[in-house]
Amino acid sequence: MSSINEMDSQTSEACKSCNEGKSSSRCDTCPSRGKGGDKPAWDERIVKRLSDVKHRIAVVSGKGGVGKSTITAGLALNISMMGYRVGVLDADVSGPNIPHLLGLEGRRLMGSELGIEPAMSRNGVKVVSSEMVLTSSDTPMIWRGPMRTTLVNQFVADVNWGVLDFLLVDLPPGTGDEPLSVMQMIPLDGVIIVSTSSSLSMLDVSKIINMARDLKVPILGLVENMSYMQCPDCGKKIRLFGESKVEALAMKYGVPLIGEVPLDPSNAGVDEMPVDGKSLLVSSLRPIAERVVFEVNHRA
Numbered sequence: 001m002s003s004i005n006e007m008d009s010q011t012s013e014a015c016k017s018c019n020e021g022k023s024s025s026r027c028d029t030c031p032s033r034g035k036g037g038d039k040p041a042w043d044e045r046i047v048k049r050l051s052d053v054k055h056r057i058a059v060v061s062g063k064g065g066v067g068k069s070t071i072t073a074g075l076a077l078n079i080s081m082m083g084y085r086v087g088v089l090d091a092d093v094s095g096p097n098i099p100h101l102l103g104l105e106g107r108r109l110m111g112s113e114l115g116i117e118p119a120m121s122r123n124g125v126k127v128v129s130s131e132m133v134l135t136s137s138d139t140p141m142i143w144r145g146p147m148r149t150t151l152v153n154q155f156v157a158d159v160n161w162g163v164l165d166f167l168l169v170d171l172p173p174g175t176g177d178e179p180l181s182v183m184q185m186i187p188l189d190g191v192i193i194v195s196t197s198s199s200l201s202m203l204d205v206s207k208i209i210n211m212a213r214d215l216k217v218p219i220l221g222l223v224e225n226m227s228y229m230q231c232p233d234c235g236k237k238i239r240l241f242g243e244s245k246v247e248a249l250a251m252k253y254g255v256p257l258i259g260e261v262p263l264d265p266s267n268a269g270v271d272e273m274p275v276d277g278k279s280l281l282v283s284s285l286r287p288i289a290e291r292v293v294f295e296v297n298h299r300a
């Protein structure tokens with residue numbers, strides 16, 4: 001097996017040249033030779049690679065910090081605990097968090113003759129993330145949009161995902177390069193949109209809804225995160241942002257609201273999401289995971 005860092009530095013140099021329409025001395029040995037920024041070639045490779053992946057779902061948000069990665073990791077754990085084979089593609093190249101949430105901090109990707117080998121979490125979730133090609137987790141990924149998109153395409157086309165029931169794709173917030181590329185390139189069963197009840201977060205949700213509709217990607221539903229806190233004494237739901245406005249937004253756009261996730265104070269400072277059944281966050285995602293699984297299984 002060769003280190004992905006070696007392959008990656010070679011690819012990034014070469015793709016930088018491709019993106020600028022030039023060729024460099026490294027193009028001769030570039031793994032993307034003849035297929036780098038070439039959309040039909042990516043399409044073919046992605047479709048072929050994903051032929052053993054039954055369902056593909058992207059998790060998106062209009063705004064950063066609303067809990068999209070947390071929800072992605074929690075859904076992956078729940079779907080895996082339901083007995084399905086699950087992979088997570090962390091497509092948030094500039095702010096990768098999935099390895100931390102799934103207990104894979106510090107893991108590096110390796111290559112084999114079958115492609116890039118995903119890392120495996122303790123719960124059997126396969127993970128690929130840009131953080132796994134960096135020298136350390138505090139190294140920033142300072143890449144322009146086209147290079148980030150190329151890396152995401154490569155993570156789909158060149159990763160040996162094997163047979164999976166569900167591949168969850170954690171996208172960066174907003175309607176930029178990577179969400180656009182993933183929605184265009186990966187045949188998705190649908191997207192899950194995460195929002196809080198803050199008005200700014202909801203404003204950007206409407207843009208995501210319209211983007212998905214323009215690209216003809218089904219919207220599986222809206223998840224309202226940190227929508228309430230449960231009083232530890234009486235169990236009453238305390239709505240931190242006032243009465244939920246997400247439900248009204250969901251109705252306005254004709255999108256199902258598939259769940260409300262409480263703010264879990266025990267989540268603060270926790271890196272790896274606990275799966276011992278004691279985590280309020282993980283357990284509150286269970287009905288949402290069941291609904292998503294049911295929905296895509298019955299759409300197929």
Ligand SMILES: Nc1ncnc2c1ncn2[C@@H]1O[C@H](COP(=O)(O)OP(=O)(O)OP(=O)(O)O)[C@@H](O)[C@H]1O
Binds near residue numbers: 264265
């Ligand atoms: N339901 C929740 N209860 C408690 N803390 C939460 C909850 N959801 C998310 N958080 C916390 O909020 C912060 C932001 O979450 P997260 O990184 O998942 O957001 P994000 O939308 O993926 O952000 P970005 O896209 O900017 O990377 C994290 O510290 C996370 O632990």
